[in-house]
Amino acid sequence: MKPVFDDLYSDRASGMRASEIRELLKLTQRPDIISFAGGLPNPLAFPLGIIKELTQKVLDRYGEKALQYGTTEGLTSLREAFAENYNAHDIPCTPDEITIVGGSQQGLDLLSKIFLNPGDEVVVGDPTYLGGLAAFRAFQARFVAVPLDNDGMRVDLLEERLEKMRREGRKPKMVYVIPTFQNPTGTTLPTDRRKRLIDLVHEYDTVLVEDNPYGRLRYEGEPLKPIKYYDDPDDPRVIYLGTLSKTLVPGFRIATVVAPPEITRKLVIAKQSTDLCSTTFTQYIAAEYISGGYLDAHMRKIKTLYGGKRNIMLKAMDEFMPDGVEWTRPEGGMFLWTTLPEGCNTVEMFPKAVENKVAYVVGKAFYAYEGGERSMRINFSYPTDEQIMVGIERLAKVIEEEIKDKKAG
Ligand SMILES: Cc1ncc(COP(=O)(O)O)c(C=O)c1O
Incomplete structure (x- = not known):
């Protein structure tokens, strides 16, 4: 038929x-x-035990508010809790630069919504996260796929590609990287490559999306600073995605997009037409969880x-x-x-x-x-x-x- x-x-x-x-x-x-x-x-x-306790507390203390619609950018106390936690982990940001989203997958979708026209190019690792490719493809992106080695994305090859694109009058809309314990390869970008990435996105006038769901799941070795740490505060180019999915529970559907104020404004407008706001109830529980020091x-x-x-x-x-x-x-x-x-x-x-x-x-x-x-x-x-x-x-x-x-x- x-x-x-x-x-x-x-x-x-x-x-x-x-x-x-x-x-x-x-x-x-x-x-x-x-x-x-x-x-x-x-x-x-x-x-489970702590979540149960905090759920009861949220219902007792915030009751109706926790079950009501919330603001599109997310609950203020949650954005404050994230900002404090992020600053303690070398992700410099203010609560105003944080948008709460329904998982970093939604972050990728919303970023695509605000940056990509059909046919626009996105730089990705080759290989990279399947859900990232799917989000960009849904907005009819094309890919500039940069090979990885044991230390993650080959930044030297990225530079060659960007230079070639510039000669041809092309410019990628974003560079998408998962710098630490990358999905799927498990590779981690060393500090020199992180810094070089910052230089490149400035030099070639684009933005870098740093997707970091696994950064804190380190079982040995010294933690590295996120790429966001090396961003230029006077000309910020990094959009940082963090999520509670791998560190707390994926069922809450709570993640953050940390972005320069101008991008945050666009993102919030884009989110409004997508879902009005992320789940209020789990935002309240997450705020208690993080500010109570349970996450660390x-x-x-x-x-x-x-x-x-x-x-x-x-x-x-x-x-x-x-x-x-x-x-x-x-x-x-x-x-x-x-x-x-x-x-x-x-x-x-x-x-x-x-x-x-x-x-x-x-x-x-x-x-x-x-x-x-x-x-x-x-x-x-x-x-x-x-x-x-x-x-x-x-x-x-x-x-x-x-x-x-x-x-x-
Ligand atoms: C690299 C990467 N980004 C984003 C996501 C989506 O995470 P979330 O549950 O926050 O939407 C995943 C999930 O596996 C992932 O591996």
């Missing part, structure tokens, strides 16, 4: 297609499969939980993976990026993995145009310790077969 609504859809919506990757991920929902495909926090890390204390618990899981996964990888397979050893975050030998293909291998009751995200999903055929992202925050050991052993067997097949073929 001919689809009835085709001629009604906008060009934007006509270009939206359910991806092949989403179809693959559906298979991973089967209960008998050990899935390393998700990017979910572990429910053991949810501070909770980070210690999360770090022990996830750091332990990362170690178990790295140990299992060392023990089971066949020769020729490489993986990152991130000091934090939630993911390892694994690359198989030449000739292997993680999309073709996927059904065999599912048959053997283990799943991952194919590397290809994270590339703007093409790449990642030999790679996969595997998550260690969600599965149980036992699932990690058993699942990696299963995955290693599937990979061993794939390598043998390719050699034979």
Whole structure:
């Protein structure tokens, strides 16, 4: 039957297609499969008791206000709590520069809404966060995809691209980076690259979107200052996205966009037509949580939980993976990026993995145009310790077969 609504859809919506990757991920929902495909926090890390207590407190103390519409920019006490917490963690900002959004995903959507015309170019890491690509694609962006190495985005190559674009009279609307424990690779940009990025966005007159959901999930090594720290206060170019999804709970849908005042004004207008305001109730609870000092204390618990899981996964990888397979050893975050030998293909291998009751995200999903055929992202925050050991052993067997097949073929 001919689809009835085709001629009604906008060009934007006509270009939206359910991806092949989403179809693959559906298979991973089967209960008998050990899935390393998700990017979910572990429910053991949810501070249910304190949330329960604070929920009661919010209802008792703020009752009707907490259940009413709120302002579009977000609850003042929450923006103040974030500003204090951010300043203590080298993210200089005032409450007025903060907009509360419904997850950093909404931040990416709103930034696209205010910056992107169809065909505009966005610089992204190659690979980068799938949801970032999806947000930019929904506004019909094109990508300038800059390769990564073990230290994140190749800033030297970025400079070459920007120079070439300038010669051709082109200018990217944004440079999108996940500087610390990047999704999907787990890589972290060193300080010199962070500073260079600031220079480049000034030199080529654009903005830098720093998406930092994993920065505080560090299990070893010294913390690095966010890119935002190095921004020029007289000519600010960094838009900083922070979220409570990985440090508290994703179900609150609370994140922040920290931006120069001029951009914040536009963002708030754009948000107004999207949802009027983010969920008031969870904003009140989050404000109590952060200003009560619970967040910083909770980070210690999360770090022990996830750091332990990362170690178990790295140990299992060392023990089971066949020769020729490489993986990152991130000091934090939630993911390892694994690359198989030449000739292997993680999309073709996927059904065999599912048959053997283990799943991952194919590397290809994270590339703007093409790449990642030999790679996969595997998550260690969600599965149980036992699932990690058993699942990696299963995955290693599937990979061993794939390598043998390719050699034979
Ligand atoms: C790099 C990155 N940005 C944004 C998000 C979305 O987070 P939120 O729950 O705050 O919308 C994620 C979630 O996995 C992510 O990995």
